[in-house]
Amino acid sequence: MDWKFHYGELVNKVKYQLHAKGLDVITAIYDYYQSFDIDGSGQLDKVEFENFLRKVGMFLTTQELTVVFKHFDLNQDKQIHYKEFVEALRADFPDKRVAVVRYAFQSLDRSGAGALSLADLVANFRAAAHPRVKLREKQEDRVLAEFEAGLSLRADGDVVSEAAFLEFYADVSACLPAEKDEYFVDMVLDTWGLVSTQRVSELEDILYEKVRQRTHGADDEGKTAARVFRHFDKDESGSVSFEEFNQVLEAYGC
Template identity: 30%
Template sequence: MAGTARHDREMAMQAKKNLSNCTDPIEKLRLQCLSRGSAGIKGLGRAFRIMDDDGSKNLDFKEFLKGLHDYGLVIGKEEAEALFSQFDKNGNGTIDFDEFLVTLRPPMSNARKDVIMQAFRKLDKTGDGIVTIEDLRGVYNAKHHPKYQNGEWTEDQVFRIFLDNFDSPYDKDGQVTAEEFTNYYTGVSASVDTDVYFITMMKNAWKL
């Protein structure tokens, strides 16, 4: 999956470049997240979850602002207010952060979503909606990994590092859900211009 790391770097560079002439607050926030790589949007979600003390999955403006700052996103108070009001659809002073994260994801065509889910289903051998080290055996060949070949890592370590790519960067539990997998590839997708190229890349990577 070396290609994935390359796409990640390309996407981060592209996002940083686009940031300089971006004026739309949502797009700006999206680019700031993407400039941290594929897991950037997921990381912001994690920052919000930590903040959500009462487990309501809703944030008021103060929590929202704190979440952005804790995650190190540079955004002025007025801009944050504009953003918040775009998400506070019913005007009750809180936003649903799952909805917020979905809006923040770069848009993707159905063809791309389909191929991502095909790859996920191939990995999820047990069909329980979660990919674990056990699922990877026989689907992903760890023996080609240079660190396995030179004896530095065991097969399980290679699997674990592989899963960590898709797992939330601050909450690595060795399990990957369909949502985490999609979030990851939404990031990668942002750096790939055409559906055809994205689908070919996925098919080659996962031998679909």
């Protein structure tokens, strides 16, 4: 087999092994990587890199190792600097993953300011909902600490822009193989307590159907919805609170 045409598959295997080792963010890989830098140069030669891969559970043939090494050795100096390794892993950030991260940020950024507080993000991050915690593979406090450490590297002081938020999740994505798209999406949504856009669309359809079913005679759906809205708008403010809206959904059986 001509492995030069299959480096993508081999790199994906590297990501699979990193994930299997519980390395969920780029920063968590650093200690592993540095421990094989025998001469302290900040980079690994081919032998050191092979030992690193074996440490994370990946055993390659000589030909496979050559292909993977060349892929990560971006400047072709026969050494792989940690930054090169990270850059190569982060190169592929699938659109599906990018979309859910943007959705999460925009959902959290209710004011539309384009920036969020690092402290607020850490306070609101639901580490208990992380799949590693739910599967009892990691403790909640460890997941939270990894999140804070990783996001802090991308933040500007206490300010986290949308770009910084995306950069952090690009780091997270870099440790996940291609077949883990749904894992990534669920992780982002669950740890921020969000509902997918697909589910929101489904709820809209259900609510519309419930309104249609309650519309009779000369009324139309708009009048029916307005009547229900006024019923739950107790203070006649022209808007309903989250609790009031929840009552609307319950009244319609949603």
